[in-house]
Amino acid sequence: MPQLDPVASVFLGIDYGSRRVGLSHADELGFAFPLPAAVAESAEERFAQIGKEIARLKVTLLVLGYPLSVEGERTKRCDEVDVFAAELTRRFALPIEKVDEALTSQAADEFGRRKARSANERKQQARTGERDSRAAAVLLQDFLNSRGLGS
Template sequence: MVSALGLDLGRKRIGIAGCDRLGLLATGLTTLHRQTFVRDVAQLQELCQERQVEILVVGLPYTMEGEIGSQARQVQKLASRIGESLSLPIDYVDERLTSYQAEEILRQNRRSPRRDKALVDQVAATIILQQWLDQRRSH
């Protein structure tokens, strides 16, 4: 199986998830508070080396109509820069409603999504990566 890192790319934070060696289960790892592009990539590089990552799975925020809008284009631009910097391929997953799902999960666990936005991003990255793993398994 392939070692993947799930990323929920935002303007302020990057939610990060990893998967087990069998590629069955995604787990939230951390949330990077974005600084400079160079610093962000350096932190991602460390994680990728530690986990022997072979592919980055990035959530793409399609519009509700299923189109690629300006926000999705910004994510693609940033993701491709990160992928090039880390010499890793990128795969995209439709991330519509993942932040909403993440907030619901936190509410069920009696956590406040408003107070813990970094955790929302991490859970969203986990959902993104889990969707990708499930899709690969079903094919």
Template structure:
């Protein structure tokens, strides 16, 4: 059962994919967040190519657990995916995944330019792995 994880951002959407057993998450790619039509088309292609059965969209909550403007944008994006695709779409609390991804890349001494290329993909992998771990318990 493959699951697709999406870390939605203004400029880029990080994409991660689980293994066939739904145990581990791997960063897959970044989608430039340009036209909504192009983004939805690419996600649809990924769903079809990889036999995805569920999509998980990161829901950035405030530190006190409330949902702010950024979270509302992600919820609207998840609704659009539900309307467009024929797979379930879950929302998952993704607080601090981008911070954790950036910190890990800094600790690995990855250059600023390379960090920019992979941080969104890595954040998507972290949020998807958190989701998979919670489901397994």
């Protein structure tokens, strides 16, 4: 695990999906919040969107959700996320911290249900990646809190 300097570190939370990649960022007070998701037909376009956020925010560490089972075991999707993580490393040369994302989507869904007034609004949140970015914010906040950096 890399040594973290809370003053110099800029974190980008990432919730990987094959069509949508949820993104989040933490402010200087340690609160994580969702960013617009990387939603595009091609992986190349999604990586370009991620790269723009990395450059804009001057990110120093990527916090990537890792799909372990509730029991903490690897799932079938772990291999897919490992390939994605390797591509992130190749493209952006940043350290990656993989964190257990178990239950982050459920927490994001619960918040989304409270926010959305109708089933159509929930579907819209899923299509635009809003749900994925909320999940990225939950996992980033959990990461920050576990290291005493969250508020």
